[in-house]
Amino acid sequence: MQNTVSNPVPEKNQTGAGVGTVPASVAMLKVIEAWGVDHMYGYPGGSFNSTMNALDIEKERMRYIQIRHEQVGALAAAADAKLTGKIGVTFGSAGPGATNLLTGLYDAREDHAPVLALIGQVPHTNMNYNYFQEFDENPMFADVAAYARLVMTPESLPYIVDKAIREAYKHRGVAVVVIPNDFGYVQIPDELYSSVSPTDQKDRPLPQPTDLEVDAVLEMVKAAKRPVFHVGRGIRDNGAKLVELSKKLQIPITVTGQAKGLIPDDYEGNLGMLNRASSKAADEIFAVSDLVIAIGADFPFANAIYRTHPFKFVQVDVDEAQFGRHHYLDKGVWSDAGDFVDKMLVRSTDAEPSSFFQAAVADMQNWQAYLDHLLDRETSPLEFEQIYREINKIANDDAIYSIDVGDNIINSFRYLKLTPKNKWVISALFASMGSGVPGALAAQLSFPDRQVFHIAGDGAFSMVMQDLITEKKYDLPIINIITSNASLNFIKSEQDDIPMNHSGIFIEDQDFAMIARGMGVEAVTVRASSDLPAAFAKALEVTQAGRPFLIDAKITDKRGIPVEELELKQQDGTWVETVNPSYNANRALTHISSVQEFFAEYDGGELKSLPEIFAEHNVPTDK
Numbered sequence: 177m178q179n180t181v182s183n184p185v186p187e188k189n190q191t192g193a194g195v196g197t198v199p200a201s202v203a204m205l206k207v208i209e210a211w212g213v214d215h216m217y218g219y220p221g222g223s224f225n226s227t228m229n230a231l232d233i234e235k236e237r238m239r240y241i242q243i244r245h246e247q248v249g250a251l252a253a254a255a256d257a258k259l260t261g262k263i264g265v266t267f268g269s270a271g272p273g274a275t276n277l278l279t280g281l282y283d284a285r286e287d288h289a290p291v292l293a294l295i296g297q298v299p300h301t302n303m304n305y306n307y308f309q310e311f312d313e314n315p316m317f318a319d320v321a322a323y324a325r326l327v328m329t330p331e332s333l334p335y336i337v338d339k340a341i342r343e344a345y346k347h348r349g350v351a352v353v354v355i356p357n358d359f360g361y362v363q364i365p366d367e368l369y370s371s372v373s374p375t376d377q378k379d380r381p382l383p384q385p386t387d388l389e390v391d392a393v394l395e396m397v398k399a400a401k402r403p404v405f406h407v408g409r410g411i412r413d414n415g416a417k418l419v420e421l422s423k424k425l426q427i428p429i430t431v432t433g434q435a436k437g438l439i440p441d442d443y444e445g446n447l448g449m450l451n452r453a454s455s456k457a458a459d460e461i462f463a464v465s466d467l468v469i470a471i472g473a474d475f476p477f478a479n480a481i482y483r484t485h486p487f488k489f490v491q492v493d494v495d496e497a498q499f500g501r502h503h504y505l506d507k508g509v510w511s512d513a514g515d516f517v518d519k520m521l522v523r524s525t526d527a528e529p530s531s532f533f534q535a536a537v538a539d540m541q542n543w544q545a546y547l548d549h550l551l552d553r554e555t556s557p558l559e560f561e562q563i564y565r566e567i568n569k570i571a572n573d574d575a576i577y578s579i580d581v582g583d584n585i586i587n588s589f590r591y592l593k594l595t596p597k598n599k600w601v602i603s604a605l606f607a608s609m610g611s612g613v614p615g616a617l618a619a620q621l622s623f624p625d626r627q628v629f630h631i632a633g634d635g636a637f638s639m640v641m642q643d644l645i646t647e648k649k650y651d652l653p654i655i656n657i658i659t660s661n662a663s664l665n666f667i668k669s670e671q672d673d674i675p676m677n678h679s680g681i682f683i684e685d686q687d688f689a690m691i692a693r694g695m696g697v698e699a700v701t702v703r704a705s706s707d708l709p710a711a712f713a714k715a716l717e718v719t720q721a722g723r724p725f726l727i728d729a730k731i732t733d734k735r736g737i738p739v740e741e742l743e744l745k746q747q748d749g750t751w752v753e754t755v756n757p758s759y760n761a762n763r764a765l766t767h768i769s770s771v772q773e774f775f776a777e778y779d780g781g782e783l784k785s786l787p788e789i790f791a792e793h794n795v796p797t798d799k
C-alpha cells in the first residue's frame with residue numbers, strides 16, 4: 177500500500193524517476209517549473225518537509241532560496257513579480273510560517289503582483305485535532321488571496337497548483353495552496369503533471385480602445401486649457417510613445433510611484449510624481465489642470481489630490497472593475513495603455529505650441545536647478561542629497577533600485593535619474609517597511625548580471641536586516657545604503673504637520689556597519705559628504721568582485737522641502753500661490769506668510785512660484 181495516503185511514509189532517496197509515478201510534491205514543482213519559475217523563497221518547517229524533499233530532488237531545476245524570515249520571502253516573491261511580470265513563489269510551514277507570510281502577500285495584492293504561496297499543513301490524518309501548529313489556514317488567506325485552496329488528495333496537487341498560478345495571473349494577485357504534508361510524499365501517476373501546459377501570458381488579449389472613444393478624448397483635449405497626463409505602471413514599455421504623444425498634444429506628464437523610470441526622467445515634459453513624494457512642478461501643474469487623463473494608473477492619494485481639484489477626468493484602464501475608483505468619470509476608456517496611446521497618436525493632429533506646456537517645462541527646469549544646487553553642496557554632518565549624487569555617479573545605466581518605505585521614497589523620486597533601461601521596485605500601495613532587502617534579493621536573483629542598489633532608512637532596514645545573511649549566503653553583490661538618523665523621519669514629518677508632540681519616532685542608533693560585518697558583509701560608516709567617494713569606490717570594488725556591501729550613512733534628520741504644502745487658487749481671474757496654513761500648525765514655519773519665505777526656509781531662494789512662471793510664459797489666466 178505504498179502509494180496510498182493512509183501510509184504516506186516517504187521512501188528514502190526518492191528520485192522522482194519511478195516508472196510512471198512521481199511523488200506528488202515533485203509533480204507540483206514540475207508544474208511550477210513549467211511556468212518558467214526557477215527559484216522560490218521560504219523557510220522549512222516540519223509540515224513542509226514533503227516539499228523540501230521535492231526541492232532537494234529538483235535542485236537542478238528549481239533553486240531554493242533560504243531566507244531568514246518568511247515575510248522577507250513573501251516580499252521578495254512580490255518583488256520578483258513586480259520586476260519581471262512573472263509569478264513569484266514563496267512558502268511557509270503551518271502556523272507561524274504561514275502567518276509570517278501575510279505582510280508580503282498583502283503587498284503583492286495591493287501592487288497587483290502575481291504570487292503563489294505554498295503553505296504547509298499537518299498530515300491530513302492529524303487535521304482538525306488541534307495538532308501542533310495546526311490551524312484552519314484558509315479563512316486567514318481568504319481576504320488576501322484571489323484563490324485559496326486546501327489540497328484534498330495527493331493526485332490533485334499538481335492540478336491545484338497549476339490552477340492557482342492561472343488564477344494569480346488572471347487576478348494579478350495572490351494564490352494560496354495549503355498542502356497536508358503527507359500528500360506530498362505520495363507517488364502519483366506522472367501524467368498528472370506532464371499534461372500541464374502553461375499559457376504564454378503575453379498572449380492574453382487586451383481590451384482595445386475604439387475610434388469613437390479616442391476621438392471623444394481628443395475633443396476633451398481640444399477643449400481643455402491645462403491638460404495633464406497621470407501615468408501609472410500600466411504604460412509598461414510604451415513610455416517612448418507617450419513622450420511622443422505628450423509633445424504632439426503639448427500635454428505634460430505626471431507619474432505614479434510604480435511608474436518611475438518608465439518615462440525617462442530627463443524628458444522635459446516629465447514632471448515626476450504627485451503629492452508628498454513629488455516635484456514642485458508636478459504638484460503645481462496638477463493643481464491648476466482642467467483635464468486629467470489617467471493612463472494605467474492606480475493612485476492611493478486620490479482622495480487628497482484628485483478629489484480636491486476641479487478638473488475633468490478621463491480614466492484609461494485595462495481592468496474594467498477599476499473605473500471611477502478614484503474620481504467620478506467624465507470618460508472611461510477600457511483599454512490597454514499602450515494601445516490607447518498608439519491610437520491617440522494615429523488619430524490626433526499636432527497641437528499648436530502651448531504656453532501652458534512651456535510653463536510646465538520651465539517650472540520643472542526651475543525645480544531641477546534647485547535639486548542640482550542641493551546635490552552639489554558638501555555637508556558635514558552628512559545630509560541625504562549627497563548620497564544620491566554618489567549613487568548617480570556610479571550607477572550603471574541599467575541599474576535596478578529597491579527603495580524601502582520612508583523618506584528615501586521621496587528622495588529617490590527627486591534625485592535618482594532613471595530611464596526605461598532601469599528597473600525600480602517599491603512597496604507602493606501597502607507601503608510595507610522592510611521591503612527594501614527583499615526587493616534587492618529579488619532583483620539580483622532575477623537579474624544576476626545587473627547592478628542592484630538597495631536604499632533604506634534605519635527603521636525599515638532594522639525590520640529585515642537578518643536577511644543580509646541571505647545576500648551573503650548566495651553571494652548577491654547588492655549595494656546596500658542605509659540612511660540612518662535614529663528617527664522615523666517620514667513619520668516625524670507627518671507628526672510635524674499636525675499639532676502634536678513627537679511621539680514614538682526616535683529609535684536607537686545602531687552601528688549597521690558592524691552588524692553587517694557580523695553577518696559576513698563588508699561595510700563602512702560615513703558621516704560627512706567628503707567620506708562618500710571612498711565609500712562608493714569600495715562598494716564598487718567589492719560588488720564587482722561578486723560580494724554584497726553596506727554603507728551606513730549617518731545623516732541628519734533634515735526634512736526635504738514639503739511641496740505638498742503649496743496651494744494654488746484663482747482670485748480675481750489670476751492664480752495665487754500660498755502655503756497651506758493647516759500644515760504648519762505645530763512647527764517653526766507658522767511665521768511663514770509667503771511662498772518666497774517658504775522656499776528660503778528650504779534653501780530654495782532661486783525657486784519661482786507658478787504664477788511667476790505663468791506670467792513669464794503669458795499663460796492665459798482664464799478659468
Ligand SMILES: CC(=O)OP(=O)(O)O
Nearest residue numbers: 582583633664665666
Ligand atoms: C518610515 C520612516 O519614517 O522611515 P524614514 O526614517 O526612513 O523616513
